[in-house]
Amino acid sequence: RVKTRLLDVADDRVVFADFGWLNVSIEPTLHVARYTHSAADARNVRLEFDVGSVPQVLCLDRVELLREEASSFHRLPGASAVDDPFQPLGRGVNLDVAPQTDRGDGAAIWFKTQYTAAQMRAIAEAGFESVRVFMHYHADPNHTQRQIDDALAHNLSVVVCMWGRKVWAADPTLGRHEIAQRWRLLAQRWRGYSNRLCFELLNEPEGIGFAPVREGNEAAMSLYSAAYAAVRAEDQHRPVLIGAPGHDDSRFLDPYVTESYLTFRFNDGAGFFNDPNAGAAIHVYAPSSEDSYNFAFWTLSLSSNETLWRDPISAQLEHVAAWRRRFGHNLRVVTTEWGCWQFERRAESGDLARWLDRYIELFKAHEIGSMWYTGIQSNQWAFGIFNTETGWSKVVLDRLTGVRPAHWPSINQVINGEFTSVDHAWHLTTSRVLREGARDGAYSGSSMLRLTVPDLNGATAKLFLQTYDRWGQPLQDVQVQVARAWWPALGCWSDPRLAGSSLGPNPDSNHPEQSGSIEACRAWCTQMANCKAITFEAGRACYRLDRHYDGWYDPTHASMQVSNYFEGSACSPPPPPPPCTDCTDE
Numbered sequence: 001r002v003k004t005r006l007l008d009v010a011d012d013r014v015v016f017a018d019f020g021w022l023n024v025s026i027e028p029t030l031h032v033a034r035y036t037h038s039a040a041d042a043r044n045v046r047l048e049f050d051v052g053s054v055p056q057v058l059c060l061d062r063v064e065l066l067r068e069e070a071s072s073f074h075r076l077p078g079a080s081a082v083d084d085p086f087q088p089l090g091r092g093v094n095l096d097v098a099p100q101t102d103r104g105d106g107a108a109i110w111f112k113t114q115y116t117a118a119q120m121r122a123i124a125e126a127g128f129e130s131v132r133v134f135m136h137y138h139a140d141p142n143h144t145q146r147q148i149d150d151a152l153a154h155n156l157s158v159v160v161c162m163w164g165r166k167v168w169a170a171d172p173t174l175g176r177h178e179i180a181q182r183w184r185l186l187a188q189r190w191r192g193y194s195n196r197l198c199f200e201l202l203n204e205p206e207g208i209g210f211a212p213v214r215e216g217n218e219a220a221m222s223l224y225s226a227a228y229a230a231v232r233a234e235d236q237h238r239p240v241l242i243g244a245p246g247h248d249d250s251r252f253l254d255p256y257v258t259e260s261y262l263t264f265r266f267n268d269g270a271g272f273f274n275d276p277n278a279g280a281a282i283h284v285y286a287p288s289s290e291d292s293y294n295f296a297f298w299t300l301s302l303s304s305n306e307t308l309w310r311d312p313i314s315a316q317l318e319h320v321a322a323w324r325r326r327f328g329h330n331l332r333v334v335t336t337e338w339g340c341w342q343f344e345r346r347a348e349s350g351d352l353a354r355w356l357d358r359y360i361e362l363f364k365a366h367e368i369g370s371m372w373y374t375g376i377q378s379n380q381w382a383f384g385i386f387n388t389e390t391g392w393s394k395v396v397l398d399r400l401t402g403v404r405p406a407h408w409p410s411i412n413q414v415i416n417g418e419f420t421s422v423d424h425a426w427h428l429t430t431s432r433v434l435r436e437g438a439r440d441g442a443y444s445g446s447s448m449l450r451l452t453v454p455d456l457n458g459a460t461a462k463l464f465l466q467t468y469d470r471w472g473q474p475l476q477d478v479q480v481q482v483a484r485a486w487w488p489a490l491g492c493w494s495d496p497r498l499a500g501s502s503l504g505p506n507p508d509s510n511h512p513e514q515s516g517s518i519e520a521c522r523a524w525c526t527q528m529a530n531c532k533a534i535t536f537e538a539g540r541a542c543y544r545l546d547r548h549y550d551g552w553y554d555p556t557h558a559s560m561q562v563s564n565y566f567e568g569s570a571c572s573p574p575p576p577p578p579p580c581t582d583c584t585d586e
Contacts, residue, residue: 049462217246434452
């Protein structure tokens with residue numbers, strides 16, 4: 001048997017819902033429990049399964065946490081061919097979720113909810129005309145085909161983007177062979193689909209190891225060229241997008257996304273620039289740390305000095321115009337990724353709206369397509385604009401589609417709900433329970449989680465899913481560990497001494513789970529070997545800096561604090577606590 005509860009992460013004595021004990025039989029059984037939220041605010045919660053203290057073996061096949069849907073749905077007409085296959089990509093969004101089955105290493109599912117056709121429905125009802133999905137080189141094409149079919153059934157054009165293998169950067173010859181072979185088979189498989197299906201041949205070469213220097217860029221373009229030729233050998237009319245080297249950086253369009261590197265020619269001698277079904281893909285996240293004003297990947301407010309944030313956006317898209325002018329063409333370009341962190345203060349302050357308006361103004365001026373990253377991934381994803389419980393971001397959707405859905409489908413918010421990996425998202429309160437992945441006998445997806453519970457002598461074991469930190473650890477556990485182990489070193493912290501210095505780089509991004517107090521943020525940073533300073537904003541941000549800082553982060557934004565840490569014998573971390581003699585591993 002198993003007992004299910006929904007708890008408050010901050011205080012597990014607060015029980016939002018107790019569904020009681022369920023008797024589990026040897027035959028597969030579906031259990032459904034319902035509860036009503038008592039408040040409309042966002043919460044850090046723990047979904048907990050008490051598996052008892054007596055010997056038993058339990059198999060969990062699928063877990064869902066769903067908002068019950070009250071609205072009816074009328075299916076949209078299926079998508080037919082369009083005159084311009086790139087036109088729907090001007091109103092697009094990314095769907096970055098996990099398949100029901102993965103490659104076996106869990107990489108495809110972490111941080112992500114799993115795919116369901118209801119996600120396509122939500123995107124269509126929000127007014128988008130296209131969706132971009134990801135397909136790893138090793139992925140099962142049957143899963144991608146389900147996404148394609150669901151997208152087309154909801155009148156959406158669909159871009160299938162391939163994630164490559166890291167070994168390709170070390171062995172481009174292998175990369176050219178494998179990517180060409182893979183795209184040739186996919187082009188054959190989907191040759192009968194309308195031009196609503198578009199292939200994006202490779203995602204962000206730098207992300208799989210191709211260094212953004214001449215040698216790495218040329219190697220990456222050789223893979224694009226091989227894939228482009230393979231698709232055209234099977235289907236001369238399939239819409240394709242070819243990205244720039246780096247992270248699909250627009251600055252690399254010239255000289256790389258050109259016929260010097262894309263060597264395929266049609267029978268009449270025409271090449272890439274004269275292919276009516278070919279375009280270029282770029283990614284733009286600006287301004288970012290590279291611009292010394294990190295709005296896209298951080299919690300900055302927009303400066304009153306508008307050139308600080310407007311000019312970096314303009315520069316990214318001006319690369320497109322310069323590339324077109326130099327090579328004398330008007331090839332279609334789609335920004336298949338662009339976006340920024342989403343949080344309440346940014347939306348309410350008007351900063352998000354101003355930033356969005358600048359992008360959309362330039363997309364129109366340069367005739368560049370737009371696919372926001374990301375529409376749906378999980379409720380905790382910083383770039384996401386859809387929440388399973390509250391719906392779409394009104395500020396973003398007002399500008400991307402102009403639609404405000406009153407209802408949206410019921411979509412599972414559980415991460416790794418199909419248990420495609422045993423060690424992602426789910427945690428046990430004791431190591432004495434054996435957990436294993438079961439690949440045979442699954443009724444949903446391709447795997448189950450098998451728990452073997454020994455005699456725990458009256459103690460209890462719990463399996464739980466909980467609001468996570470950056471590394472997938474349960475939020476409360478990390479905070480307790482930091483508070484216990486490092487609090488004595490907090491006397492080594494001071495406020496900045498002078499004003500006017502620039503901010504030091506942060507090496508490992510934001511840790512909002514440590515933003516409950518500046519003391520918690522300081523305690524977390526003290527663990528790091530090269531902790532020099534932190535920037536802190538209550539409830540929002542905790543960043544580690546790798547050098548000391550002698551000024552406030554932003555004099556106009558008093559809620560953001562900077563604090564320096566001073567190393568030395570007096571500030572050495574305390575010794576570890578003595579072994580626990582009166583407790584168990586629970």
